Amino acid sequence: MGNYKIKDLEQLSGIKAHTIRIWERRYNLISPDRTDTNIRLYSDKDLKNLLLVAILNKNGHKISKIVEMPKEERIQLLEDNLHVRGEQDAIFDILILSMIELDEEKFSSELEYLFDTFGVLDTFIKYLFPFVERIGIMWKVGSITPVQEHFITNLIRQKLVSRIDQLKIPNKNHRKILIYLPEHELHEISVLLYNYIIRSTGKYTYYLGQTVPLNDLIKAIDQVQPDAIVTSFITRINKSHIISHLKSIQTKPKHKTSIYAGGFQIDSLADDELPTGVKKILSTGILLDI
Structure with missing residues (x-):
């Protein structure tokens, strides 16, 4: 799908555009194409790489160490450490990553973790509702595609309908x-x-x-x-x-x-x-x- 501008990457990752440019130059972390007017355009692959690095960096890992790791090691480190701090931003990052990758398994796994850790009601109030609002903003400003928005909102809808059905009438x-x-x-x-x-x-x-x-x-x-x-x-x-x-x-x-x-x-x-x-x-x- 691709073709993200640097402001889209900033919106999706929570990393300032200035920092993204530094990481791009210093570590060759991502490799944008350029338009005829020299505007950077980033691919889905660039966005996924940036999100993965951003999550690890927010969880206390130095960028210089992260970029030296093979991708498989980064993913394993993400799975090992994602929930150590349990911050909302870290959880949003993994939900956004599952949306970008259209990865139902990753989304469902994260949601089950939240249900088990915080309970269903708190998960919906503290995490899913703010996440849905954030998705809405991203969609309005064009940071995500309609396909990505529809994919993730339909998954959330399925989870909500299922949980409503489990409530006593x-x-x-x-x-x-x-x-x-x-x-x-x-x-x-x-x-x-x-x-x-x-x-x-x-x-x-x-x-x-x-x-x-x-x-x-x-x-x-x-x-x-x-x-x-x-x-x-x-x-x-x-x-x-x-x-x-x-x-x-x-x-x-x-x-x-x-x-x-x-x-x-x-x-x-x-x-x-x-x-x-x-x-x-x-x-x-x-x-x-x-």
């Missing part, structure tokens, strides 16, 4: 939370995660999924009469459409219902632009007490 007498994505919104990972977090606290969730037409949504609200409504706006749409949509659902429940909204498009709105009573999902922690 709560009692319908508990608080009722309706979760959905508005019409034309397909980015499902965030609301699947919302569903897992909320249901894991014992609340009864009605998960309606992607691209729910407004008229059908209003009928569902009338039928369910939820205590809270949760949604997400990621796809770029007009700000006035978001506000109009939220106002439309705000008036439908017969009793007071809280509305929680997340996603890039909500983050870009000022608090006073949202309809009164609509709360931003600034972190997943807010969902624990919804």
